[in-house]
Amino acid sequence: MSAVQNELRAFTEREYQYGFVTEIETDEVPRGLNEDVIRLISSKKNEPEWLLAWRLKAYRHWLTMAEPSWANVVHPPIDYQDIIYYSAPKPKGPGLKSLDEVDPEVRAMFNKLGISLAEQERLSGVAVDAIVDSVSVGTTFKDKLAAVGVIFCSFSEAVRDHPELVREYLGSVVPYSDNKHATLNSAVFTDGSFCYIPKGLRCPMELSTYFRINAADTGQFERTLIIADEGSYVSYLEGCTAPIRDKNQLHAAVVELVALKDAQIKYSTVQNWYPGDAEGRGGIFNFVTKRGKCAGANSKISWTQVETGSAITWKYPSVILQGDNSVGEFYSVALTANRQQADTGTKMIHIGKNTRSTILSKGISAGRGQNTYRGLVKILPGATGARNHTQCDSLLLGDQCGAHTFPYIEVKNPSARVEHEASTSKIGEDQLFYCRQRGIPAEDAVSMIVNGFCREVFKELPMEFAVEAQKLLSVSLEGCVG
Amino acid sequence: MLEIRDLHAKVEGREILRGIDLRVNAGEVHAIMGPNGSGKSTLAQVLAGRDSYQVTAGEVRYEGRDLLTLAPEERAVAGIFLSFQYPVEIPGVGNLYFMRTALNALRLQRGLEAIDAMDFLTLAKEKMKLVEMDPSFVNRSVNEGFSGGEKKRNEILQMAILEPKLAILDETDSGLDIDALRTIAAGVNALRAPDRALLVVTHYQRLLEYIVPDHVHVMVNGRLVASGGKDLALELEKRGYAGFEPQPATPATNATRTAVGARP
Numbered sequence: 067m068s069a070v071q072n073e074l075r076a077f078t079e080r081e082y083q084y085g086f087v088t089e090i091e092t093d094e095v096p097r098g099l100n101e102d103v104i105r106l107i108s109s110k111k112n113e114p115e116w117l118l119a120w121r122l123k124a125y126r127h128w129l130t131m132a133e134p135s136w137a138n139v140v141h142p143p144i145d146y147q148d149i150i151y152y153s154a155p156k157p158k159g160p161g162l163k164s165l166d167e168v169d170p171e172v173r174a175m176f177n178k179l180g181i182s183l184a185e186q187e188r189l190s191g192v193a194v195d196a197i198v199d200s201v202s203v204g205t206t207f208k209d210k211l212a213a214v215g216v217i218f219c220s221f222s223e224a225v226r227d228h229p230e231l232v233r234e235y236l237g238s239v240v241p242y243s244d245n246k247h248a249t250l251n252s253a254v255f256t257d258g259s260f261c262y263i264p265k266g267l268r269c270p271m272e273l274s275t276y277f278r279i280n281a282a283d284t285g286q287f288e289r290t291l292i293i294a295d296e297g298s299y300v301s302y303l304e305g306c307t308a309p310i311r312d313k314n315q316l317h318a319a320v321v322e323l324v325a326l327k328d329a330q331i332k333y334s335t336v337q338n339w340y341p342g343d344a345e346g347r348g349g350i351f352n353f354v355t356k357r358g359k360c361a362g363a364n365s366k367i368s369w370t371q372v373e374t375g376s377a378i379t380w381k382y383p384s385v386i387l388q389g390d391n392s393v394g395e396f397y398s399v400a401l402t403a404n405r406q407q408a409d410t411g412t413k414m415i416h417i418g419k420n421t422r423s424t425i426l427s428k429g430i431s432a433g434r435g436q437n438t439y440r441g442l443v444k445i446l447p448g449a450t451g452a453r454n455h456t457q458c459d460s461l462l463l464g465d466q467c468g469a470h471t472f473p474y475i476e477v478k479n480p481s482a483r484v485e486h487e488a489s490t491s492k493i494g495e496d497q498l499f500y501c502r503q504r505g506i507p508a509e510d511a512v513s514m515i516v517n518g519f520c521r522e523v524f525k526e527l528p529m530e531f532a533v534e535a536q537k538l539l540s541v542s543l544e545g546c547v548g
Numbered sequence: 549m550l551e552i553r554d555l556h557a558k559v560e561g562r563e564i565l566r567g568i569d570l571r572v573n574a575g576e577v578h579a580i581m582g583p584n585g586s587g588k589s590t591l592a593q594v595l596a597g598r599d600s601y602q603v604t605a606g607e608v609r610y611e612g613r614d615l616l617t618l619a620p621e622e623r624a625v626a627g628i629f630l631s632f633q634y635p636v637e638i639p640g641v642g643n644l645y646f647m648r649t650a651l652n653a654l655r656l657q658r659g660l661e662a663i664d665a666m667d668f669l670t671l672a673k674e675k676m677k678l679v680e681m682d683p684s685f686v687n688r689s690v691n692e693g694f695s696g697g698e699k700k701r702n703e704i705l706q707m708a709i710l711e712p713k714l715a716i717l718d719e720t721d722s723g724l725d726i727d728a729l730r731t732i733a734a735g736v737n738a739l740r741a742p743d744r745a746l747l748v749v750t751h752y753q754r755l756l757e758y759i760v761p762d763h764v765h766v767m768v769n770g771r772l773v774a775s776g777g778k779d780l781a782l783e784l785e786k787r788g789y790a791g792f793e794p795q796p797a798t799p800a801t802n803a804t805r806t807a808v809g810a811r812p
């Protein structure tokens with residue numbers, strides 16, 4: 067076996083850094099799914115009647131839906147009755163009045179993850195909504211943001227304090243009937259982040275949500291809703307981790323973005339859910355529906371994702387380009403090692419005139435990982451002058467992994483221009499030898515080559531996140547990379 | 549410094565090196581000439597530690613150590629540098645970053661402190677002047693989109709920065725116009741020192757007008773079949789390699805052995 071094979075094999079034996087479990091007392095609903103469970107979740111959150119009705123409508127629709135089967139992933143059927151749909155760290159007191167009251171164990175858990183819930187600390191330019199299992203445990207910088215008119219809070223608080231906004235936009239981008247996973251989320255979602263940027267404001271700090279699954283046998287079903295009012299700008303970051311468990315856990319989230327006229331939303335994700343072990347035991351099923359609507363003219367939505375975790379990733383952050391001259395972007399790095407499977411990509415739906423979209427996808431497969439890019443570029447008849455550029459590159463590390471590309475293009479307006487480029491390369495023995503000849507140890511060399519391959523995507527990430535992503539990639543390549 | 553004895557190597561089951569003997573002392577410049585396919589690059593790659601080439605017999609000692617047991621990066625730390633005949637492209641990895649990573653990897657292994665980005669930039673700029681490389685190249689990816697000549701220049705730049713003890717230059721002259729050849733040779737000559745040695749692989753004697761060798765060896769069919777001083781290169785230019793066709797176990801081989809393997 068050659069040096070490259072050895073290096074790359076070591077890659078598949080990488081360790082997961084965030085696999086610890088924190089002992090927290092939790093409040094859970096009984097295992098399984100039925101209308102009573104949904105009513106219970108809704109009542110725990112003191113929800114208004116309209117929201118419960120919406121959940122039940124979704125649930126009844128969900129019962130009629132078939133499991134999506136078109137994705138290039140293989141897994142045993144999900145037993146929806148074996149999942150706990152609500153699990154929340156038990157509040158120590160009668161409800162949180164300030165961040166200082168966050169349970170010390172929860173706070174310690176976030177410290178261990180490198181996320182500070184203290185506002186004056188390191189990440190002082192980033193506001194965090196911290197979500198553990200089914201609920202938000204705290205949101206930093208809420209008051210400071212409120213002073214400039216930004217609403218940044220947990221979804222539950224938004225339902226309570228800003229019901230008119232939630233009611234107007236909930237399901238406006240991802241309807242409750244969209245797909246089986248999104249419909250399940252609509253029925254049982256427990257919390258999430260909510261964000262509204264007022265007209266003309268450039269949000270003064272990065273906003274972020276950190277998702278942590280901690281409890282066993284729970285699913286995480288959160289929703290994020292971001293509304294950028296006319297002429298505003300926001301950059302949003304999302305990170306996620308989970309303990310090592312040998313049973314699969316389901317994460318079925320929904321993210322909806324709405325950009326009104328002249329508004330811009332930049333949404334960045336570093337997804338590092340537990341990927342399962344080398345034999346493919348355990349890991350998160352990450353079945354996420356993310357979609358943005360460029361509702362107004364000249365608006366822009368940009369998705370950047372670095373997907374290194376999860377046993378299975380099923381995720382297509384998309385943009386509906388409704389406003390004239392609106393812009394959609396999708397930048398993605400997806401890495402699959404061990405027996406990880408990723409089927410990810412995007413949909414760019416061009417409706418308005420002169421709408422433009424850019425897709426840049428970098429897939430890295432190692433071990434027995436399977437990496438699929440699936441993308442749809444759809445140009446509707448009214449989208450005169452629409453343009454799309456797609457580039458999909460795949461990098462194979464080793465010879466037991468796979469890379470697949472399924473680009474779908476539907477053009478219904480003759481003035482549109484759609485370009486697609488694709489490449490597949492193997493990490494070369496010659497590249498590795500070249501680096502080693504110069505003195506760079508093999509592990510560092512692989513990391514360097516892979517990071518180089520991803521550079522165009524990393525440069526779209528906010529500074530701090532880019533550093534984080536590079537480190538993560540290196541850790542993920544550990545044993546194969548430094 | 550370097551002593552090769554009866555080195556045999558295979559690639560994909562085929563024997564390419566068929567008994568190489570060579571001794572290189574510190575301060576010397578040796579040229580290896582020979583027709584295409586004679587095994588020159590194979591020798592260079594074997595010395596650098598490429599594992600797709602399988603050494604089947606013989607030994608190589610470098611500064612008293614058994615070179616063949618060392619990993620490629622350990623050989624680099626020991627001071628061996630190979631200027632590749634076909635330098636490799638590494639998309640997305642900045643040229644300057646690559647060279648600094650390499651230099652710091654070597655320094656770390658040698659117990660020296662890492663050089664920070666600012667100091668490295670100063671160093672790199674100075675060396676780039678030496679090889680007359682356009683400063684815009686530092687911001688490009690390693691060898692990506694470089695012309696053949698630019699790649700060779702980049703190899704010599706790396707050599708100038710890494711300051712090896714034994715530099716092996718594999719066809720550094722191919723693809724260079726005469727001006728480029730002169731600057732590159734100047735860059736190489738600047739590195740000549742009593743404690744360093746050069747092994748220059750080429751199949752034209754043109755380069756040897758600028759990098760004047762102490763010894764010239766002729767490789768044919770995996771063996772060094774003749775050795776001499778710099779005049780041998782001129783003779784080869786006139787006569788071609790025809791006179792050196794392989795004749796197993798002929799006096800030519802023995803002569804080579806004596807000439808090349810002049811042991812102390």
Ligand SMILES: Nc1ncnc2c1ncn2[C@@H]1O[C@H](COP(=O)(O)OP(=O)(O)O)[C@@H](O)[C@H]1O
Pocket residue numbers: 559560564582583584585586587588589590591600
């Ligand atoms: N990686 C390889 N795989 C197969 N054959 C090789 C490989 N490298 C070299 N060879 C063969 O070995 C012989 C010598 O090649 P090489 O060392 O490159 O010669 P030179 O540098 O003198 O032109 C040639 O016949 C070449 O085809």
Ligand SMILES: [Mg+2]
Pocket residue numbers: 588589590633718719
């Ligand atoms: Mg050659």
